[in-house]
Amino acid sequence: MDYDKINNYIKELYNGKEEMTKNKFSENTEIKDFIPVIDDDVSRFLKIIISIKKPLNILEIGTSIGYSAVSMASEAKKYGGNVFTIEYDEKVANQAMKNFEKAGLKNIQLLKGDAREIIPNINEKFDLIFQDTDKKLYSELFNKCIDILNLGGLFIAEDVLFPVIDLEEKWHDLIEPIKNFNDSAVKCKYIESTILPIGDGVMLAVKK
Helix, strand or coil: CCHHHHHHHHHHHHCCCCCCCHHHHHHCCCCCCCCCCCCHHHHHHHHHHHHHHCCCEEEEECCCCCHHHHHHHHHHCCCCCEEEEEECCHHHHHHHHHHHHHHCCCCEEEEECCHHHHHHHCCCCEEEEEECCCHHHHHHHHHHHHHCEEEEEEEEEECCCCCCCCCCHHHHHHHHHHHHHHHHHHHCCCEEEEEECCCCCEEEEEEC
């Protein structure tokens, strides 16, 4: 199966339909030095999942400039859902805040700091958790994420196909951490999961 051909077909199919794309969002962002954001197909996936599940409390780990948070919050605001998002880089977090204000979204709360320190002190439970932070932290944060996820809640992780896609050499040190995370997640007795070949690979799991 030619995935490049498939991806190009999908991209052309949706071209012009979406008001907010990854490229438009990035072009309208003042700073240009930030961790890459999710692809448009992953944004569509998140919005559809949120439209179906209608999670009231959403936790995102890894804000970057806020594209994924805006994608999720714009859908969640339709029924009163809220997004909590964590970003370590203060400069990037400040830019994300500007982007949230520009989008007119008041249902996003940004938590600045290290997710490893913030998540253990979160007392809330979440209906959906989206993990897209430093790939070396995926395994370290996984068990705590499952702890604060409601029964029937969804856990979504981005970039899980790093071990098998053609990555730039600068990202090669992230392959082994993702392999270890995938192995642990698949073996976890508290979730049922599958991996979808969209973006750079998305794991979708439900807490049993």
